[in-house]
Amino acid sequence: MYRCWGLLFAAVNLAAIGLFVISPAMGWWLPKNIASYGADIDHLFYLILVATGFFFIVTQGTLVYCMLRFNAKEGVKAMNIHGNTKLEIIWTAIPAIILIYIGFAQTPTWAKMKYIEIDTWFPVRYKGTNIESDLHVTVLGRQWEWRMRYPQGNIPADPQAWADLGNLHDLHVVNELHVWKDAKVKIHLKTQDVIHSFFMPNLRLKQDALPGKIMPMVFSPIEANVRYNPTTKMIEELNPSSTWEIACAELCGGNHYRMRGKLFVHETKQKPRFLTTYLFSQDHKMIGIQFLFSGLIFFGIGGLLALLVRLQLAWPDGNLPYIGKWFPQSWGGKMSPEFYTMLFTMHASIMIFFVIIPWLTGTFGNFLIPLMIGARDMAFPKLNMFSYWVMWPAFIIILASFFVDGGAASSGWTSYPTLSNVGAEAGLEKIPLKPGEPTTSYTVFKDDSFNSPAAPGAGMGQIFWLVSLIFVGIGSMMGSVNYITTILNMRAPGMDLMRMPLTVWSLFITAILQALALPVLTVALMLQLLDKLIATSFFLPPGGLSFGNWHTTPGGGQPLLWQHLFWFYSHPAVYIMILP
Structure with a gap:
């Protein structure tokens, strides 16, 4: 047995x-x-x-x-051993x-x-205090959840005081601990009721949370289980099986089993590259900042042109101080009338199309709309990026018009035909009037230097002006579609239209006005460009035009048509400027 x-x-x-x-x-x-x-x-x-x-x-x-x-x-007695x-x-x-x-x-x-450096493992001699952590997190245990609190901004100057009191801008998360790979993390562990035990098996770390005390924990994860996808702006698991648990290892009541959380270790927090952060950023706040500072640059250059205009008004008949020596010798230190008209035309064009409208809507719209409606970002981040970057080619083109043959456009910011669209009919020969021919007859002409008898700069400079504003129109239409889609489809739960802030409403109406009016202006610019390049006559009258001894062929359009199309956009543009 x-x-x-x-x-x-x-x-x-x-x-x-x-x-x-x-x-x-x-x-x-x-x-x-x-x-x-x-x-x-x-x-x-x-x-x-x-x-x-x-x-x-x-x-x-x-x-x-x-x-x-x-x-x-049976019958055998065990021996007694005394030890x-x-x-x-x-x-x-x-x-x-x-x-x-x-x-x-x-x-x-x-x-x-404990992140204390050691000279040798025996005997132990500590070289200093705890190494400063990359991330501080306060973890509050309570029945039946873990509440994580992250400081917003830099590491607090007094982490202990922050762990006690916190501040209004801290970020609160429940049952999710988010840290960076290779970061030094310091946990400030507290409890508001019974004793809990914060246990992270994958980190080999366990610490009791005691009432009335803040218990420190430090660790540094060496592997990530999630990464941030900048395209979807969502967190993705690197491996679906790598779910790392946070548990309470102390019996803390009847629902003890519910006190569980997850540990998310993100890919190493690398310093973003300059190109990704500043040049090709898809973040709405960064794009808003780009619009802000680009608008300041445009404003500075447009203001410089206005200063030149004022200098000419201050010294209309004499040599201009300081800048007169920069003018061509043939000008004699004075500003030519042709150059003066170019200056006020380009000043007004830059201030209207590059400063006031894109600056207000681009800066405030990008920065405020997602924040005020609770959206992660704009509906179309890449389209948002493109809407900004088409502004720079447009600005470079309009400035380059000063250096082309004939100079920049000088037809005013409204660019009324026929002052603006005569003098560069492509593919036609320059044919002067024959001796003895009546002046009422029509003769086709093309100036080889793209200079027009109607106005200086109405040739290649005007073409540059038109191409530049077409770029501006395309970029602004991209932004309008983005704003409208974001406001209609990406509002946070509970944020209906009647609860939206007044600022968002103003930007919403502005985007609608732009979406309706900009296509009309852009098409009008293209029509005038066709008049310049391939000798169409959308804005040339049937009787043709006469400039001294030069004449144009009869057209089939109406100069007044441009004014209708242009002001279909420009009247709403007044409200586009004011509403934000």
Whole structure:
């Protein structure tokens, strides 16, 4: 009978050892290590496991042997052994030596967990206090959730005071801890009710949260399980199986099982590249800032042109001070009338089309709309980026018109035909009037230098002006479509149209006005460009035009048509300027 019990005990021990051996293959083992010090903790675990496992096998094997070898027998009386002093000293000294060794071996690991540098592991000499952390997070345990609080902005000057009080701008998250790979993270652990235990198995870290105390925890994850997708602006899991748990390891009430969370380690927080951040950014706030500072540049250049106009008005008949020497020698230090008309034309065009309208709608619309309606970003981030970048080619083209043959446009910012669209009919010969031919006859002409008898700069300079504003119109239409779509489709839950701030409403109406009026202006610009390039006559009257001894062929259009098309946009543009 006693032998059967001995065999059963041996079978149980063998089953336990066999289960232990196959546990790693079955996945019943330590979770994946993601802590910088985790390998040292695992090393300690295996060290203790080997030591205790060895003595477990020795003691249990000895026990089974004794049960089978020295089991009770009828008529046999067991011997009375009073003990062995040497044996007792040995089995006391060996565990003591092992414990002392483990105590010294774990000291460097403990120091790494506290981020304290060490000269040597024995003897231990601490070189300083805790290293400053990259990220501070306050974790508040309460039945039955973990509440994480992140500081907004830089690391607090007094992390302890911040952990106690916080501030109004902190970010609060429930049951989700978000950190960066390779960042030094310091947790300020608190509880508002009972004792909890903040346990992150993958970080090999556990700390009790005690009422009335703030318990520090520090760690540095070395592996990420999520990444940020800049296209969708969403967090994506790198591996669906890499879900890292946060648990409460202290019985804290009836719903203790519900007190669970997730650890999200993001890809390393790298310093964004200059091109990605500033030049090709799709972030609505950065694009708003780009519109702001670009508008300041446009404003400065447009203001400089206005200053030149005022200088001419101040010295209409004399040499202009300071800048007169920069003019061509043929001007004699004075500003030519042709150049003066170019200046006020370009000044007005830049101020209207590059400063007031794009500056107000581009800056305030991009920066404020998503923030005020609770959207992550604009509906079309790439389209938003393009709407900004088409402004720069447009601005460069309009400035370059000063340097083309004939100079910049000088027909005013309204560019009324026929002053603006005569003098560059493409593909036609320059044919002067024949001697004795009546002046009422029509002769087709083309000035080889693209200079027009009607106005200076009405040739290539006017073409540059038209192309530039076509770019502006396309960019503004992109922005309008983006604003309207964002406001209609991306409002936060509960943010209906009647709850939107008045600022968003003003930008919404502005975008609608632009979306309705800009296509008309853009088409009008294209029609005038066709008049310039391929000799169409959308804005040339049927009777043709006469400039001294030069005449045009009869047209089939109406100059007044341009005014109708132009002011179809420009009248709403007044409200576009005012509404934001």
